[in-house]
Amino acid sequence: MKRLAISLSALALCAAASAQVTITEPWVRGTVPQQKASGLFMRIDAEQHVRLLGGSSPVAGVVEVHEMAMQGEVMKMRALSHGLEIAKGHSLVLKPGGYHVMLMELKQQLKAGDRVSVTLTFEDVASKQRFTREVQAPVTALGGAQPAPAAHHRH
Template sequence: MKRLLIPTALLMLAGCNQTSAPEALAVVSVSDATCRPTLNGRDVTGCFVTLTASRNDRLLSVAAPLAGMAQIHEMKIEDDIMKMAELRDGLALPAGDAVSLKPGGNHIMLMGLKQPLVAGEQVSITLNFEQAQPMGVRALVVQPPVAGADHVAH
């Protein structure tokens, strides 16, 4: 009887300790990473990127060695006034949806730049997510197109 009880007990304990495989971390793909060149005498600029997460995730923070501070910003119009503010809770990344940080909308704000950004250079930025692993990105410094510039008047 003892011979049967010990293996049975061990099998029961093994069953109790069974855990499901850990859920895979979100994977975030990055495209179109750019930053604006800085204006003369300014130490701030905006950076833009498109993020697509494999699972629901959130961009929580950003960092750039070239900047004293980096934040995720929201730009919106309230009472006919354009307002910009930090997204303190980060930016939601719904599974499979491309989320664009772009001029005139949500963007990355680099402040306290240690040197001006010049077109053609690259900027290192680290993106920190709620679930996905931190990701290093190289953003090209370019002048974004002016809204409506692709429209040709007839």
């Protein structure tokens, strides 16, 4: 009975942790054949202080959090090895030219109209507990920007 109580308490903690973020307006940029990387963009609203650490996807070998930033007069991209913090009560918009999730080592071309499944990994900053959120992101036309509002998919 004691083991069951521990399992139920861990399950309750995971359920509470996953309610800490709301993800809206996800989308992935389409690719050309043989292209090995693309970006996932979205809005994340945090009810608690959390950190986006990365994730996984059946279409990509690597899923990392990246940022684009100007260094002098050159735009550079880099992985955020410690993730990206989102303060309690705040929103963060991941968009081209800024913070985003990189889908690398793509296993297939991402075509307009497809949907990409990504499991994002977060960490509650206070408790250090990790939790995941599943995102189903529509793929935009090659070279396209965020889909029209009617195409947004909320989670």
